[in-house]
Amino acid sequence: MANFNIDAKAQQTFDAIVIGSGVSGGWAAKEFTGKGLATLVLERGRDVRHLKDYPTTNMYPYQFAHRGALTQEIKTENPVASRCYAFREDAMHFFVKDKEHPYVQEKPFDWIRGYQVGGKSLLWARQTQRWSDFDFEGPLRDDFAVDWPIRYKDLEHWYSYVERFAGISGNKDGLAELPDGEFLPGYPLNAVEDHFKKTLSGKYSGRKLISARCAHLSQPQDIHLQQGRGQCQNRVLCQRGCPFGGYFSSNSSTLPWAEKTGKLTLKPDSVVESIIYDEQKGRATGVRVIDAKTKKTTEYFANVIFVNAAALNTNLILLNSVSSRFPEGLGNDSGVLGKYVAFHNYSARVYAEFDGLRQFKTDGRNPAGGGYIPRFRNLHKHEMDFKRGYAAGFSAYRGFEPDMSGIGATLKKNINEKNLGPWRVNSHMMGETIPKESNYVRLSKDKKDDWGIPQLQIAVAYDDNDAKMKADYLEQLSDMFAEAGFSNIRKDESSQAPGLDIHEMGGARMGLDPKTSVLNKWNQMHACKNVFVTDGACMTSTSTQNPSLTYMAMTARAVDYAVAEMKKRNI
Amino acid sequence: MGLLRLGERGLQSASNNLNFVYCQANRPAYAQANYIMKRRTAIQQILILAGGVVLLPSCLQSSGKASIALSHLDMTLDQEQLLAEVTETILPKTDTPGAKDLKLHLYVMKMVDDCHPEEERKSFLQGLKNLDAYCTDAYGMNFSGLTPIDRERALLAISNKTQELPEGLNEFYQIVKNRSIDGYLNSEYVMKNLVVWELVPGRYNGYFPVKTAKING
Structure with a gap:
């Protein structure tokens, strides 16, 4: 019996444990296994194998019973999930349904989740813009949150490292606020996007439009072919999973790569209840896992633990990992765990039309989605009546707009005419929000989920700074549209709740001072050195750029550091 | 079932x-x-194939109920056939297939049943029920008894609300017309033969030259 227990414990012991298999967990798995460590990846959702588990990937619109639309029943049952643009008939099987995993909205918050192997990396919008020191120096310069313990130079090498493997398309634009990377050829702007670009450079100083940089293989290199991935075929049906591996996901890239080393153990349906802290050893020794289906509890052990459960779920696990040493949650000596949660303000859009350039239209589809306007407000110095600023997406499109008037043979002829409409243009805001103590998540005192784990209670809201910035975005973009000769300019002040941006960040922030932060400059817990957090929970501030690329770079850097520390026997 | x-x-x-x-x-x-x-x-x-999608047949066909299984709409086979005539009037068979060939009425029923809110389902059914009475009143014959020209005329009058209409009739027509066009443009036949939709474009050109300067809108 004693031997049996020893054997069982040996089978449950690894060099490294990674909690979560999304964009950052996949990278942790690849890096640890690449360095020869036996690595356990725990995923709370079901397994999703590349190619095999993309059931809708090759379906035509007419093969969907509702041509892609959601039924009333699904909308009624999923008020939160159905607000996400990608939650449609073709991809809804990759989203958490509201009833399956309830949470408490102390304030309205649309928490969009993907519980499966690959997580939201299957579903992301694939925008990959580097951060710069305009972002990392933001809190110090503008006096909010705490100073980032890292600067651009700390990540620069790691950005290049992950970009080469993931495959990022873009142009060398030479902008200090959006550093260039290791790019595959960028997707070109179209006729009207170029027109808008010229308008900006001619009539404004410091406002630019560039091709959005994205994680698509515009021209695969050997390293991508070795992953079994091929050139992006411009389907732009990415949320279904890509049969070509044309965009980066854990499923198509990092996880199969890790698997090839023979060092990976991937356990789906494994809900992490907490991280086990050993008071005598003064370190975390493993994790407590509840089987999603049988609800049986198992413990797994390792020398180092990476928490990559997605920003808010990482907070949940840490808050639920209590011991006499850490009664308020693992590593929470500072009391800031769960606090200073922030997000991106995506609540404004501007639409218009353009009567010019009718000699052109678009043909095929652009996986980059169009253009990107880097932040121009408060960039070099704080000069507005709000802090920080916003980036903006910009795209133009011209397609068939059938004449649907009339009836009978005339109507039928008209809708088959392939009439082109005018160019339609749109922009969306991507605003930096200020992390605040009053924007927090905590464990519900009375509500639990089906696995007996406290539900997450979320209190995150916009503030005055967000409102002022949003007003400025709407005014500035409308002016820029007018300067470009666009007509019928419409401001859309969406009332969407925070969360729908799907860029929630913070709660276990990095910082120089253990009294005011949870993690050090290596994404390592100040107070529990063998636990690292490299997903959105680690973020000290939000910048305006999409964060996933930065999570990838931080993860690769943190694993490199952790393995070096393990070799030195420091952890 | x-x-x-x-x-x-x-x-x-x-x-x-x-x-x-x-x-x-x-x-x-x-x-x-x-x-x-x-x-x-x-x-x-x-199976009943409607525009590329398999619909489950109703178990109650013998009792005069609609031919496909519906969750909310209580429709008879007669009403289904009337709806088929309405869709055929909107998008008739010409040198290419029309609404009945593409079974667009089944698509309309499926979408109204699953994707429209209750109020619209009610208007749809109310309008459908009132259609024959309206036609008899205005044209002396029920819808199916009218010539193709008069059918178009009747539906246009309903669309334009040129006179007072029975309850739900205008709403019914708008739903049927929009869903018929939607089902038509998204049908396998049209997407493969007329306005082709590509699963794998493999290209992007942001300066594609437009030959004909036909502008709508």
Whole structure:
């Protein structure tokens, strides 16, 4: 019996444990296994194998019973999930349904989740813009949150490292606020996007439009072919999973790569209840896992633990990992765990039309989605009546707009005419929000989920700074549209709740001072050195750029550091 | 008998489900693949294909109910046939297939049943019920008794609200017209032959020259 227990414990012991298999967990798995460590990846959702588990990937619109639309029943049952643009008939099987995993909205918050192997990396919008020191120096310069313990130079090498493997398309634009990377050829702007670009450079100083940089293989290199991935075929049906591996996901890239080393153990349906802290050893020794289906509890052990459960779920696990040493949650000596949660303000859009350039239209589809306007407000110095600023997406499109008037043979002829409409243009805001103590998540005192784990209670809201910035975005973009000769300019002040941006960040922030932060400059817990957090929970501030690329770079850097520390026997 | 849900798994799994429903075969899905292929002909006899999607037939056909299974709409076979005539008037057969060829009325029924809010379902049904009475009142004959020209005329009058209409009739027409066009443009026939939709474009050109300067809008 004693031997049996020893054997069982040996089978449950690894060099490294990674909690979560999304964009950052996949990278942790690849890096640890690449360095020869036996690595356990725990995923709370079901397994999703590349190619095999993309059931809708090759379906035509007419093969969907509702041509892609959601039924009333699904909308009624999923008020939160159905607000996400990608939650449609073709991809809804990759989203958490509201009833399956309830949470408490102390304030309205649309928490969009993907519980499966690959997580939201299957579903992301694939925008990959580097951060710069305009972002990392933001809190110090503008006096909010705490100073980032890292600067651009700390990540620069790691950005290049992950970009080469993931495959990022873009142009060398030479902008200090959006550093260039290791790019595959960028997707070109179209006729009207170029027109808008010229308008900006001619009539404004410091406002630019560039091709959005994205994680698509515009021209695969050997390293991508070795992953079994091929050139992006411009389907732009990415949320279904890509049969070509044309965009980066854990499923198509990092996880199969890790698997090839023979060092990976991937356990789906494994809900992490907490991280086990050993008071005598003064370190975390493993994790407590509840089987999603049988609800049986198992413990797994390792020398180092990476928490990559997605920003808010990482907070949940840490808050639920209590011991006499850490009664308020693992590593929470500072009391800031769960606090200073922030997000991106995506609540404004501007639409218009353009009567010019009718000699052109678009043909095929652009996986980059169009253009990107880097932040121009408060960039070099704080000069507005709000802090920080916003980036903006910009795209133009011209397609068939059938004449649907009339009836009978005339109507039928008209809708088959392939009439082109005018160019339609749109922009969306991507605003930096200020992390605040009053924007927090905590464990519900009375509500639990089906696995007996406290539900997450979320209190995150916009503030005055967000409102002022949003007003400025709407005014500035409308002016820029007018300067470009666009007509019928419409401001859309969406009332969407925070969360729908799907860029929630913070709660276990990095910082120089253990009294005011949870993690050090290596994404390592100040107070529990063998636990690292490299997903959105680690973020000290939000910048305006999409964060996933930065999570990838931080993860690769943190694993490199952790393995070096393990070799030195420091952890 | 419930509605088949195809959203998540596609046609192959739909066959699996059907196989389960009809044959009660208790084998793993993989082992069933060949078996299903052999049975395809038989299965097709009990399926209704509407624009590329398999709809489950109603179990109550003999009792005069609609031919496909519906969750909310209580429709008779007569009403279904009337709806088919309305869709055919909106998008008639010409040198290319029309609404009845493409079974657009079944698509309209499926969408109204599943995707429209209750109020719109009510208007749809109310309008459908009032259509014949309106036509008899205004043209002396029920809808199906009218000539194709008069059918168009009647529907245009309903669309333009040129006179006072019975309850739900205008709403009914707008729903049927929009869903017929939607079903038509998204049908396998149109997407493969007329306004082609590409699954794998493999290209992007932001300066594609437009030859004809035909502008709408």
